[in-house]
Amino acid sequence: MMYDIAKLLRENTYPGRGIILGRSGDDKKAVVAYFIMGRSANSRNRVFEATEDGIRTRAFDESRMEDPSLIIYHPVRVLNGTVIVTNGDQTDTIRDHMKAGHCYRHALHTRTFEPDGPNWTPRVSGVVSPDGKYSLSILKSMDGDPACCCRYFYEYERPLAGTGHFIHTYKRDGNPIPSFEGEPERIAIQAETAEAFANLLWDNLDPDNKVSLYVSYIHIASGKADSVIINKNV
Numbered sequence: 546m547m548y549d550i551a552k553l554l555r556e557n558t559y560p561g562r563g564i565i566l567g568r569s570g571d572d573k574k575a576v577v578a579y580f581i582m583g584r585s586a587n588s589r590n591r592v593f594e595a596t597e598d599g600i601r602t603r604a605f606d607e608s609r610m611e612d613p614s615l616i617i618y619h620p621v622r623v624l625n626g627t628v629i630v631t632n633g634d635q636t637d638t639i640r641d642h643m644k645a646g647h648c649y650r651h652a653l654h655t656r657t658f659e660p661d662g663p664n665w666t667p668r669v670s671g672v673v674s675p676d677g678k679y680s681l682s683i684l685k686s687m688d689g690d691p692a693c694c695c696r697y698f699y700e701y702e703r704p705l706a707g708t709g710h711f712i713h714t715y716k717r718d719g720n721p722i723p724s725f726e727g728e729p730e731r732i733a734i735q736a737e738t739a740e741a742f743a744n745l746l747w748d749n750l751d752p753d754n755k756v757s758l759y760v761s762y763i764h765i766a767s768g769k770a771d772s773v774i775i776n777k778n779v
Contacts, residue, residue, distance in 0.1 A: 550732040554749040559584065559718035560725075563634040564671045565746075566679040566701075567709020567734045569756055575677040575763040576734055578746060579620050579630050582754040587611040593757040593774040598623045604653060605778040612641075615666075616694055621759060626675035626768055628761070632714060633659065635668050649680060650698055657694040658684050659677050663721040665691050667714050677765045678702055681712050685724045699729055709734045738762065742772040 554560070562590045565578035580600070583589040592605045599621030603608040609724070618634045629639050635656050642652035648671045659666040667685035687693035701710065710729035715722045734741035743760040752760070761772040 546731065548711070548730050548732045549748045550709075550734075552743055553711065553732070554746065554751075556712055557717055559715055559722070561666070561714035561722070561756055562669065563711060563713035564630055564632070564669050564681065565584075565709050565711045565732065565734075566630075566671045566673055566681060567732070568666065568677060568704040568706050569762060570707040570737065571734060572706035573765060575628075575673050575679070575704075575765055576742065577621070577628055577630055577634075577671070577673060577761045577763065578742065578759065580630075580746065580750060580758040581620075581756045582751065583756045584754060587615055589756055590778070591616060591773045592778050593620070593759050595774065599628075600774065605776075621761075628673040628763070629670070630673075631668065631670040632666075633668055633739075635670055639670065639672065643655045649682070652696045653682055653684060653696065653698075658683060658686050658691075662685060662691060663689065665689060665724070666722075667724050669712050669714055669725070671712075672674070675762070675765070675768060677704055677763075679704060681710060681729050683712060683725060689721065689724070689760075707734050708732070739771045743775055748773050 562581050567576040593600050599618045619636050622629045622640045638647045639652040665686040667683050670682045673679040681696045709732050712729040739760045739762040758775045761770045764769045
């Protein structure tokens, strides 16, 4: 089933943190998107900023930062042309294991969901190779029971033009917040540029809960990336 990403976002006030990986309609570019949302003042007090090898989160107003754990990290790192995107500090875990000659699955077997009961927020991760192949993963509790960590891995060896896959931390808003369920949602990617796709996503994320968005279109032949950052706090 192919979903309309605008409709998915518009009808879900709180998907939490989300990753989209895919291929542009012209089949020439790998597509990477990552967004964060927040319900608390601490979570909403953030922005994305570019780094030498990707992006990081930082406090918008340092004086209002209450607890940096779980919300300050590097969502995107690029290692030798491979893009790593996650919703936490497992970005660095994956990078370090890959530097040591291991794969992302090996790295994620050393991690679990976030220690923020009763939500036990899943860790979602994605890896895009230089040729555009990509993988997604989610580490989550079993039905909210922290005694069991469930690890799911999804690999897409020949991405289809104009198609992407969307995975997010939460199924919907709630108390506690229910974790994402099922396979990553297959979506259509019709936007021809990173800016156009970023605007589409940003315009359909819940206006009260959205915080920051990153989109990158990476030319597979050259490795050159066209990237966009949008922050609610400016």
